[in-house]
Amino acid sequence: MINVNVFKALSNPTRLDILKWLKNPEEEITSVSCETVRYMMTEKGGICVQDLVKKAGLAQSTVSSYLAMMEQCELLISERHGKWTYYRRNEAGLQQLGEQIREEL
Amino acid sequence: MINVNVFKALSNPTRLDILKWLKNPEEEITSVSCETVRYMMTEKGGICVQDLVKKAGLAQSTVSSYLAMMEQCELLISERHGKWTYYRRNEAGLQQLGEQIREEL
DNA sequence: CTATTATATCGTTATATTCCGATATGTCAA
DNA sequence: TTGACATATCGGAATATAACGATATAATAG
Numbered sequence: 556m557i558n559v560n561v562f563k564a565l566s567n568p569t570r571l572d573i574l575k576w577l578k579n580p581e582e583e584i585t586s587v588s589c590e591t592v593r594y595m596m597t598e599k600g601g602i603c604v605q606d607l608v609k610k611a612g613l614a615q616s617t618v619s620s621y622l623a624m625m626e627q628c629e630l631l632i633s634e635r636h637g638k639w640t641y642y643r644r645n646e647a648g649l650q651q652l653g654e655q656i657r658e659e660l
Numbered sequence: 661m662i663n664v665n666v667f668k669a670l671s672n673p674t675r676l677d678i679l680k681w682l683k684n685p686e687e688e689i690t691s692v693s694c695e696t697v698r699y700m701m702t703e704k705g706g707i708c709v710q711d712l713v714k715k716a717g718l719a720q721s722t723v724s725s726y727l728a729m730m731e732q733c734e735l736l737i738s739e740r741h742g743k744w745t746y747y748r749r750n751e752a753g754l755q756q757l758g759e760q761i762r763e764e765l
Numbered sequence: 766c767t768a769t770t771a772t773a774t775c776g777t778t779a780t781a782t783t784c785c786g787a788t789a790t791g792t793c794a795a
Numbered sequence: 796t797t798g799a800c801a802t803a804t805c806g807g808a809a810t811a812t813a814a815c816g817a818t819a820t821a822a823t824a825g
Contacts, residue, residue: 559671565765566667567813574765604772617814619773638771638822649765657758660670660679672783709802722784724803743792743801 557655561628569611570621574630576610577602577644601634601641662760666733674716675726679735681715682707682749706739706746 564570580602608618622642625631629648634641669675685707713723727747730736734753739746 557676559673559676562667562671562676563812566664566671568664571662571664571667571765605770613813614815615772616774616816620814623773635772635821638769640772652765653758653762656761660676660754660757668782710800718783719785720802721786721804725784728803740791740802745802 557659558628560624561630561652564625564628564630567621569613570625572611573607573618573621573625573642574644576607577631577642580643599634599641599643601643603639603641605639607642662764663733666735666757669730669733669735672726674718675730677716678712678726678730678747679749681712682736682747685748704739704746704748706748708744708746710744712747 565574604615604619604622607622608615611618622631622633626633626642626645629645629651631642632645634643670679709720709724709727712727713720716723727736727738731738731747731750734750734756736747737750739748
């Protein structure tokens with residue numbers, strides 16, 4: 556059964572942008588300073604919160620709660636490595652959303 | 661380009677229900693009293709506002725504005741016949757939404 | 766252990782959405 | 796034209812969301 560929360564998560568321009576940015580992390584994010592961060596990005600498509608904060612131009616707390624919300628409804632996956640939390644797209648969840656929309660909507 | 665308003669429209673349980681109810685109007689709506697209404701329903705899958713008001717259990721003004729909002733972002737189509745406005749699903753718009761989600765999200 | 770850095774959570778204010786009742790408009794029948 | 800009915804629009808009160816700064820937690824470096 557489809558969940559309205561996924562649509563709430565998608566009904567905000569910044570959160571939609573985050574999903575799009577995470578499609579091609581290397582192209583979108585340029586403020587990478589650390590090797591670990593760069594590795595996570597190119598290897599798993601994961602981006603740390605900081606970089607998304609810079610890209611979005613919103614407060615860190617705002618972006619952090621956006622990401623939590625998007626993880627909750629299976630649009631994103633998070634993975635902590637040391638100090639950093641890397642967020643990447645939940646492709647399975649996105650796939651499932653597509654199917655649910657096709658079947659239920 | 662995908663529009664956040666479509667997700668805003670979908671991020672409300674009643675509005676999601678309306679979309680689902682309009683999939684099988686004959687099965688869902690039982691309070692039909694008038695022949696014209698019955699004809700529109702079985703012929704074009706259109707349902708008048710009244711019936712959706714009864715089904716949703718919300719004020720007429722609320723449902724009316726929900727329907728307007730959903731028409732605006734191409735989830736529904738409206739057609740006026742006499743006193744009644746019939747709303748039906750905008751299958752082309754829904755199809756397009758599915759494609760946009762697949763391509764852009 | 767302490768300082769620093771990254772992220773998460775909390776409390777708050779501004780803004781948006783929800784949903785209502787009252788009222789306006791549009792349509793038909795008498 | 797008047798009345799009755801269907802729908803749309805308006806104005807408002809309650810609630811939810813947006814987005815911030817301050818603070819808490821987690822992890823590492825020294």
